[in-house]
Amino acid sequence: MRYLPLTPEDRQDMLSTIGAASIDDLFVDVPREVQLDGPIRDLPMHAGEMAVEAHMKGLAKRNHAAGDMPFFLGAGAYRHHVPASVDHIIQRGEFLTAYTPYQPEIAQGTLQTLFEFQTQVARLFGVDVANASMYDGSTACWEAITMARRITKRGKAVLSSGLHPHYVSVAHTMAHFTKDQLDHRAPELTAATDSDDLFDRIDDDTSCVVVQYPDILGRIADMSALAEKAHAHKALLIAVVTEPVALGAIQAPGAMGADIVVGEGQSLGVGLQFGGPYVGLFGCKQKYVRQMPGRLCGETVDANGKRGFVLTLSTREQHIRREKATSNICTNSGLCALAFTAHMTLLGEKGLRELAMLNHKKAVAAAGKLSRVPGISLMNTSYFNEFTLIVDKDTRPLVRKLADQRILAGVSLGRLYPEESGLAHGLIVAVTETTSDADVDQLVEALEGELS
Known part of the structure; x- marks a missing residue:
């Protein structure tokens, strides 16, 4: 039985509310030449299950694994x-979900692993607190920029030329809607990072300085002086880490004065997976915790005094914050975060x-x-x-x-x-x-x- 929740009248009311005459008006920005005017060409309308399986296996063989x-x-x-034991753990029935549990009374195991994940990320980044993960590194980077805007009440972010261009692209996409000003330049093929250039670009309108560590060209810079300069102008320093394994050898960003540290956790436990899903890492200083997006798992005790875990901060739009939410990110990468935690624990x-x-x-x-x-x-x-x-x-x-x-x-x-x-x-x-x-x-x- 098909599920058709809306009547034609419901649809028309929705279109009228947003000022559209028809469904087609919603696609006016999509070029006509890429819009489908019927079924996908050269695709058979039906095939037997075995034939489809054979066809899909043939397509899969054209891929080359790393x-x-x-x-x-x-x-x-x-x-x-990635050790085989990581996959064994995340495939267990009590863990096999990508979603954050809402009912702590039946999800203590998942909540505890997220609590451990937060602890690992906070220690790895050298910050006071970390959330229960985000979608990926690029969206975590943008959320850090908007968090800095909320804290400083300013709308200018200075981006290092060494920041991954895909992260920059995501930031530009989102800034189109928030009207944030992003000051960014392309990198140069030099051994020196752009720290000196960043110094000159920080002013009293700056909300944050975003630096990748190591940067897109692999260069490593001491961010201590940059943090001091940013703080002198009451701006925040955001460090972006795309390779968390590096923090086993180099100093943590938080130890150099970074206020917010974000990154991509794919390197630990997750694998390449042809581009996703990945897991965003997000940590900050304790004084900014209520402006941090996403969710926080906390430790508490139940009515009998027994140790337990719950969601303690969840300032998202579905909950009581509504339109005042710090973020519209609606979940975390729970299963990938578990893989990260399992790998880190084994190491x-x-x-x-x-x-x-x-x-x-x-x-x-x-x-x-x-x-x-x-x-x-x-x-x-x-x-x-x-x-x-x-x-x-x-x-x-x-x-x-x-x-x-x-x-x-x-x-x-x-x-x-x-x-x-x-x-x-x-x-x-x-x-x-x-x-x-x-x-x-x-x-x-x-x-x-x-x-x-």
Whole structure:
């Protein structure tokens, strides 16, 4: 039986309220040439179940998984080894949900894992408090910018040129509706970060300064002085971490004065998954906790004095805050947060530090080999497991040629910044514990062949 909750009169009333004459008026911004005028062409109207399964398996075989070939992609999504026990834990029936539980009396296990997740993120970021996760790093970054606006009552955000361009794009999309002013410039292929430039751009209208750590080119900067400058103008410093494994080796942003720290948790427990779902990380200083978006799990005691866990802060639009909510984010990435927590728990502090140092050691060895290839130079003087190479030719066709040889050589800056011709010779290369010496040797040999 079909569920049709609205009558034609209901639909017409809704259209009249928003000033639309028909449903078609809702799609006027979609170009006519991309609108469907009937069923999808070249798609059969029906097929048997076995035929559909065979067809879909054939399509799936055209994909190449990260482990099928030498893999050097990064730029915000990283290949790390995820222990099999992580998948075993998240597949358990009591955990297998992506949603935050509303009934604590039947969801103590899930709430406790989210409480542990918050503790791990807060300690990793060096902040006082963290929420129960967000959708991904890019939306967490934007939520941090709007949080800074609420705190400072200002509408100008200064974005580092080293901030991931996809994060910048999300911020611009949302700022279109909030009218926030975003001060951003494209990066330059230099070993130095843009800290000095950021200093000059901070003024008394600035709500926040947003810095990625390490940045999109793999560079690492001490943010302490930048935090002092921002605070002198009563602005906030927001640090963005797209590779949390790095924090096993480098100083936490909170220790350098960051007021809000956000990031992407995909590296720990989640896997690449062809681009998602991922898990956003969000932490801040205690004094800003009531302006933090999302949800907070807290520890309490029940009527009998027994330890228990509940949602303590949930300032979203569905609850009592309504239109005064700090965020319209309606859930958290609960299952991905559980995977993050399981992986972090298995590693422990010692294991995370060892993993981080292994990543860095392998990256240093790879950078040394690659920089000796004629026509290639290493841009970075500091990096964790990701660095930028400057190549004598446009790296976009180069990356495609190597992909045809079943080597995923890295991310071309020309792809990330298609309008910036000066960046076309940059190649971002990521090396993790999953990268073998043979993988690096294959990449070196292929580059030598293409650049000779």
